[in-house]
Amino acid sequence: MSHKISFGTDGWRGIIAKDFTFDNVKLVAQAVAAYINEEGIGEKGIVIGRDNRFLAEEFADTVAQEFNLQGIPVYMCCGATPTPVTAYAIKLHQAAGAVMLTASHNPPPYNGFKFIPQTAGPALPHITKKIEENIAKLQAGEPCDGYNLITPEGRYGNLVEEEKKAPYGCTLDKPFDKYVEHVSNIIDLEAIEKANLRIVIDPMYGAGIGYLEHILGKAGAELEVFHNQRDPLFGGTLPEPTGKSLEELKRRVSTGKAHLGLALDGDADRFGIIDANGEYITPNQFLPLLYYHLLVVKGWRGPVARTVATTHLLDRMAAKYSQQVYESPVGFKYIGQNLLEKQCILGGEESGGLSIKGHIPEKDGILAGLLAAEMVAYHGKGLTELLEQIHDEFGRLYSERLDIHTTPELKAEILAQLKEFSPGELGGQKVVGRILLDGVKLVVADGAWVLIRPSGTEPLFRIYAEANSLEQKEKLQQEVITLLKLS
Numbered sequence: 001m002s003h004k005i006s007f008g009t010d011g012w013r014g015i016i017a018k019d020f021t022f023d024n025v026k027l028v029a030q031a032v033a034a035y036i037n038e039e040g041i042g043e044k045g046i047v048i049g050r051d052n053r054f055l056a057e058e059f060a061d062t063v064a065q066e067f068n069l070q071g072i073p074v075y076m077c078c079g080a081t082p083t084p085v086t087a088y089a090i091k092l093h094q095a096a097g098a099v100m101l102t103a104s105h106n107p108p109p110y111n112g113f114k115f116i117p118q119t120a121g122p123a124l125p126h127i128t129k130k131i132e133e134n135i136a137k138l139q140a141g142e143p144c145d146g147y148n149l150i151t152p153e154g155r156y157g158n159l160v161e162e163e164k165k166a167p168y169g170c171t172l173d174k175p176f177d178k179y180v181e182h183v184s185n186i187i188d189l190e191a192i193e194k195a196n197l198r199i200v201i202d203p204m205y206g207a208g209i210g211y212l213e214h215i216l217g218k219a220g221a222e223l224e225v226f227h228n229q230r231d232p233l234f235g236g237t238l239p240e241p242t243g244k245s246l247e248e249l250k251r252r253v254s255t256g257k258a259h260l261g262l263a264l265d266g267d268a269d270r271f272g273i274i275d276a277n278g279e280y281i282t283p284n285q286f287l288p289l290l291y292y293h294l295l296v297v298k299g300w301r302g303p304v305a306r307t308v309a310t311t312h313l314l315d316r317m318a319a320k321y322s323q324q325v326y327e328s329p330v331g332f333k334y335i336g337q338n339l340l341e342k343q344c345i346l347g348g349e350e351s352g353g354l355s356i357k358g359h360i361p362e363k364d365g366i367l368a369g370l371l372a373a374e375m376v377a378y379h380g381k382g383l384t385e386l387l388e389q390i391h392d393e394f395g396r397l398y399s400e401r402l403d404i405h406t407t408p409e410l411k412a413e414i415l416a417q418l419k420e421f422s423p424g425e426l427g428g429q430k431v432v433g434r435i436l437l438d439g440v441k442l443v444v445a446d447g448a449w450v451l452i453r454p455s456g457t458e459p460l461f462r463i464y465a466e467a468n469s470l471e472q473k474e475k476l477q478q479e480v481i482t483l484l485k486l487s
Helices: 022-038 056-069 083-093 125-140 176-186 189-195 211-218 244-255 283-297 313-320 332-341 365-379 383-394 408-420 470-483
Strands: 012-015 046-050 074-077 097-101 110-117 170-172 198-202 222-225 260-264 271-275 304-307 325-328 346-349 353-356 398-405 429-435 440-444 449-454 460-467
Touching: 022 046, 022 056, 022 097, 022 110, 022 125, 046 056, 046 083, 056 074, 056 097, 056 110, 074 083, 083 097, 083 110, 083 176, 083 365, 110 125, 176 211, 176 365, 189 211, 189 365, 198 211, 198 244, 211 222, 211 365, 244 260, 244 271, 260 365, 271 283, 271 365, 271 383, 283 313, 283 346, 283 353, 283 365, 283 383, 304 313, 304 332, 313 325, 313 383, 325 332, 332 346, 332 353, 353 365, 365 383, 398 470, 408 449, 408 460, 449 470, 460 470
Parallel strands: 046 074, 046 097, 074 170, 198 222, 198 260, 304 325, 304 346
Antiparallel strands: 012 110, 097 110, 260 271, 346 353, 398 460, 429 440, 440 449, 449 460
């Protein structure tokens, strides 16, 4: 029986040698090639990037070969290349899109296949649906629009630059220089240079090795860098820059009396930030800091895009500056769409992805780290101090996500309940909003909210809550858990 291949919030992922096999990678490449050819843009070529995982080069060669067989030129990035840099290369070469081979922050046994269309942002559901349909047709041996049945003798030929082939077309010496030039024009490197910052960097053995070091080093920052060599096992941990996984970075920031600690996930599209006092700055804290910086320091004006699970402190700021907030389902593809279509100056999500106006509509951990350095340099104080200023002006909000594991049977029952779940009161307050963009989100009279969102892949519910006090947050969470019989 054929393995069902589906694209989640950020591409298709699977366990290497079990699901993520050369045959399946070849199949997905064929389905993407068919989509590009059917769109009539195959001659523009495709960029291929990959991270530092096991067999990454061989999987990249397999993808290149399939695109070549389908008559699509290949721009192959040399070495491990971050997702945002691979996406930026689409713009550089006016390509039809990119394939990024990465499992991002997943455990070492995983790899993944992400298609980035010519917008240079994540593929929207109508595109991934078409690719999934192509996969199903190819698995069934049915005709697939845009797919050419070419024998090896009648193949199109290797369209990558032959003299640089290594072994299947390493034509881009990482689009490193152009990307560095581009982000250096967005960041105030002069402010960083004047501030004489000490920064500790942890690229977590991932594709982002070398980027923050190069840009901040050029700006004169004093750097300490670790976990900056390839390790497909990620040192026995997950390449996920969260508070729990950044204990060594916290320690090095504190002992080295650094101004900032910056971390990247496996493909450098998500960020982790440690303040000078050793505190982890959550994305829900950093996004309001950044929006405030863009509005007040840079003088930008424009809406902000956030997911349904992301802090409403952004909404309070937008209201003060008479700007709009665009709320979307979870997934950066929706944020990217708002960045492209709504002239948002910032788009972000509580899971650690963001981008800003003037950049690609793809999440970029490198850019986030550089913006954090700019903010510390400009203000001459730590991010937690800046956050206190924001709280003084806009109030303090407390956010948390709880993961509640259930059984498949119980999950089905609760999903049925959720369709009608509409309490008139929560936490002693009137429910004034019920938002069904992604799960069920209930907003109470003083602006606090709770979101119940089922996992798409396992018997699990995520309960997000944000409130004006820790007590209110816990009360909202527990009341929802009790009402839905989740415990």
